[in-house]
Amino acid sequence: MKFRRRQQQEPVAPSPSPSPSSSVSLPVSPPRPGTYRTGEPIRDTKAPSGPVEDRWDTRRFQAKLVNPANKRKLTVIVVGTGLAGGSAAATLGELGYKVKSFCYQDSPRRAHSIAAQGGINAAKNYRGDGDSVYRLFYDTVKGGDFRARESNVYRLAQVSVNIIDQAVAQGVPFAREYGGLLDTRSFGGAQVSRTFYARGQTGQQLLLGAYQALERQIAAGTVEMHTRHEMLEIVVSGGRARGVVVRDMVTGEIETHLADAVVLATGGYGNVFFLSTNAKGCNTTAIWRAHKKGAYFGNPCFTQIHPTCIPVSGDYQSKLTLMSESLRNDGRVWVPLRKGDGRAPADIPEDERDYYLERIYPAFGNLVPRDIASRAAKNVCDEGRGVGPGGLGVYLDFADAIARLGRDAVEKKYGNLFEMYERITGENPYEVPMRIYPAVHYTMGGLWVDYDLQSTIPGLFVIGEANFSDHGANRLGASALMQGLADGYFVLPTTIGDYLAGAGAFGPVEEDDVAEARKAVQDRIDRLLSVNGTRTADSYHRELGRIMWDYCGMERTEESLRKALERIPELREEFWNNVKVPGDAEGLNQALERAGRVADFFELAELMCVDALHRTESCGGHFRAESQDADGEALRDDENFAYVAAWEWTPDGPVLHKEELDYEYVKMTQRSYK
């Protein structure tokens, strides 16, 4: 693939603001905040044409195969051991490739996927309730607010059934009914019961399945595992991804690992907001470094904000905890009618409460989709009717459910969640309504990939939450686990073969390319350690997160985004001149690890704001206040924005490549939940 750039300046920036000078050589920011250029359009050339239901079969048939004797000679690097990376590394090992796997935790089993609670979708139609591959495809395209590719989503729905088979065969203890068959539940955005689950720990059980398959391959000698290793750079040589530079987090040693192809499965970047439901170590470093080496970034501004999380309790807060969406089945959401009503919830009579979701969305009530519930909570809090510390919370009240079903029944259904809530807040939700508030949860954006899951750097494949594919502008509940495992067990192992079949012609890796990548890593580490300023990396991260939440969060406006685009480069500049990173690069240095991640978040944050600013429509999780209908609902602009924004990094600012989206099967409509 070749892309040429057309030099064309978009007139979106108000006035030039000189970028401050500095003694350290900084990642170059665009000359004016928000400025970008538009390049040639981009297309996915790998999805076959023809009926959507045949495309994956066609691609599988067309894909070149690698003969077993050659597989043994080919090395594939897989960074990340979550559902996507763990399943991919195990499967590639089973196929006979030489695999090198990396993660930053002390064991592959601890990847962030372990924390997923609710479940995994699959079009099994075991209930006979009218589900089908086509329906799952349809729901996902619509749920994504028409910003995902039909070909990819259809394949995802097809493969979903194989995932459940695979997991059961591995011994994943899904919930079962008395007859011994699998149980399912319903999830948001669907009218059928297609979500398979293992109590509130579906992610854990699926990940342990993938982890065990991976450990089996490690024992078999096909996979070489590198835990406590952080990937800090990719090696591109001869125009292809040929390896990675990693830091051994225990010894501090910088290592180079070369390969015939590289797979990134490094998860989402929700932690750019500092506070999110992600694990503390989740980062953008791997995909960001790849982006700067030529991989386009798709839809960076598409972020999912989950409506039911435990609110922030103080300045020291280090992360946010999700309360399962299932609570909205029985809990009623409300705030006081009156602004600044300081009374305890029990003292507020019924007619002075506003059950605002039931009022505004009578058809769906408390069960509206995530993006809508989140925004409504923000609106009532902005009006000054929020509850709890800082007025940033709404009640989720189980009093009616307890009166109707009895305390025991409620405890049976939600006991573990109530306990988790009480542990964190010290309040008893059987007696006082829960307080909840939206929090950053998932990033739909990620590195741009084609149907083969290959990025714009040949030989660099991206899977799981790290890529942008499949969920459009809004992910449905229980679909991330499905996508990660579809990518890792079934899609990538086929499509990467097509690429590796040509490995004979790749040639040797140039030494200069390796040296350059290693030098980039070393220079950054040296620079971070040498600033010796007066603020910690965490304090900068908090401030950056605050900017992103306030200006590029649940609601975005031209004004807010411009403010962010002014503040972020200033703060980044300050970071590079005033951060304090203790110790040295030898041995375990967790403060150094964090500082490196924060540095990358700074750069990503800016691109997210540019993307959010350029997309003047509202769609899915991206709400531009300027683009709403008379009722305040998100208004898409299909005429101008039915495309994927694929951003190219260049030293003088981002370049936008548009991938037009065609909808042959699912008719584009405005979502309505009233």
Place this chain on the structure above:
Amino acid sequence: MNLTLKIWRQSGSSDKGRMVTYRVEDVSPDMSFLEMLDVLNERLILEGDDPVAFDHDCREGICGMCGMVINGVAHGEQRATTTCQLHMRHFEDGAVITIEPWRAAPFPVIKDLVVDRSSFDRIIQAGGFVSVPAGSAPDAHAVPVPKEDADAAFDAATCIGCGACVAACPNGSASLFTAAKITHLGLLPQGQPERDSRARAMVEQMDAEGFGGCTNTGECTAVCPKGIPFDTIARMNADYLRSASK
């Protein structure tokens, strides 16, 4: 609240290590234990000291990454709770809290409170899996599984691999961890073909790693944040004996 912390500091595996005392002030009762340590570390960094190294990631009790011996108890005194889920409201103002790493020969200290638990991964490598390559699985409904078996398998499968059981055991045994996996897979029809070889290989690996034997003290279940039942160990022993007698 104001607290006195006595924390184990050890710069690396070759350092002997020692307890160091720190005062932390203005701790909010709503903080989690790890947030309290974050605050201490932020201060240490600004004062030019080395912050305390500790493992953590999810901070919601599921990844198994965190773990410290707090006042002599693995994960602290609150039952069925990981270190990251512990909150400061359970401590008294003015309290003195000792914080140490897991101590067991097969878990060497890397730095301060961070230990190397890769021995657990090697026990799983020995046989903690079902051999089923991707794409070879029959339909998920081909074999029904009685609900009681599925539920019991699930209970054992919730082990997070934190290592508290080892830290609490006077013998440094990894029996509860190993038995949890043997029980999980051994209760399911999918796990039957390899049941004997799995039990044998995992138990042998556990011994090879230098973990001690089980003498039924039950300290492991007492600290286990996931409440892995003690009788899984009896099951492991039975499976092991059965495999040995074949």
